[in-house]
Amino acid sequence: MNIIAGPASQLLAGRVTEVLKANLLISEFRKFPDGELYTRVVDDIGSVVTIIQSTVTDSDFIALLQLIDACSDASRVNVVIPYMGYARQDKKFKAGEAISARALARTIKADNVYTINIHDTSILDYFDAKTIDLDATPMIGKYIKNMKFINPLIIAPDDGAINIAKSASSDLGIDYDYLEKTRLSGEAVLIQPKNVNVKGRDVIIIDDIISTGGTIAETISLLRKQGAHEVFAACVHPVLSSNAILKIFKAGVKGIIATDTIDKGVSVVSVAPVIASVIGNI
Ligand code: R5P
Secondary structure (H helix, E strand, C coil): CEEEECHHHHHHHHHHHHHHCCEEECEEEEECCCCCEEEEECCCCCCEEEEECCECCHHHHHHHHHHHHHCCCCCEEEEEECCECCCCCCCCCCCCCCCHHHHHHCCCEEEEEEEECCCCHHHHHHCEEEEEEECCHHHHHHHHHCCCCCCCEEEECCHHHHHHHHHHHCCCCCEEEEEEEEECCCCCEEEEECCCCCCCCCEEEEEEEECCCHHHHHHHHHHHHCCCCCEEEEEEEECCCCCHHHHHHHCCCCEEEEECCCCCCCEEECCHHHHHHHHCCC
């Protein structure tokens, strides 16, 4: 099995290679003086190859397209997109908008495409490939299992993330819940855990993505007001744009736990075994 790492996923691809005892190919990534990207796979690509590249930035996406093109002579090309940018624009919210996730997915030509906790699995239908969305939340659960908590509770910031909370808590014997927004009047909303009292408990908030940190910071403040003991923030994809980390710490977080779908200082949980478990069987 030959593995090609895109520029955004070199560490993760290295970890997958290590798990599988596969062959990590050397590639070269440069910029021309006008800013255009130059991408070359230096080692022999061979006939079956897996490209691993998150598309955090527009340039990451171009590098992925270049790598797929470089593999045109391979007989089978698998693409792993651990974090897919633009996935949150998965529908038209206003007339005239592009469905960005569709626009990007349609350009990816491969035999198999694997994503990890993609924002909405409906996006998978837009790829010209067989697709599977992998679940990294049990890996976060495993990490949490080794931490010391007081009467812990895993909480999703909204009902959209309830499956993530459920999956991360499975096998841990830890309760999970989600926050529910109740409109009290035109101006006032009450956000509270649906079923459980958080007073005196350690709470781990879990979401698919932390981007600006707004959702998590607001949730932390609320849980602390409601008497939670220590509050941790966990996510699969630590986008952490701009001053997200500052906002989250200002809100009183005890720690941030994330995976390496995006390589950040908080990426303490590796999804390499999750990727290896599927591409190792191809
Ligand atoms: C939204 O649907 C996602 O699940 C996350 O809750 C959202 O992307 C977080 O964004 P932010 O960190 O900017 O509040």
